[in-house]
Amino acid sequence: MNPYYKIIKDEEILVKIKTKSDIGFWQYQLFGWLSLFMERGHDFFLITEKKVLLIIKDELKFNQEYSDFSKIEFNSKSDIVTFQDVNSNLQKMSLTQLKLDYDDYQYLKQKLKN
16 A cells, blocks of 8 residues: 555545556666566556645655646646646646556546546
């Protein structure tokens, strides 16, 4: 279980994307082809009832509360999620670090406003 689940333990997860973490340059240089088969970990993009979270290589990169789920937008051309926080400020978050595949794009388009 990811240690960041304690942040959202009492909230329902509305959107969840899980991808494999990239192999780092130095890891590849040290272990070569073997690094492709090593345990890599996972990256997460989560939207709960109250928050938007982005976890890359087990590090919390983004944790922000939003005001209205129906107003969260996803631009598939630029990989940017846009929403209003609880202070009515417009927030933009890039998902390029996740390395989304076709199924992830379709899932986000289905769940979020385009």
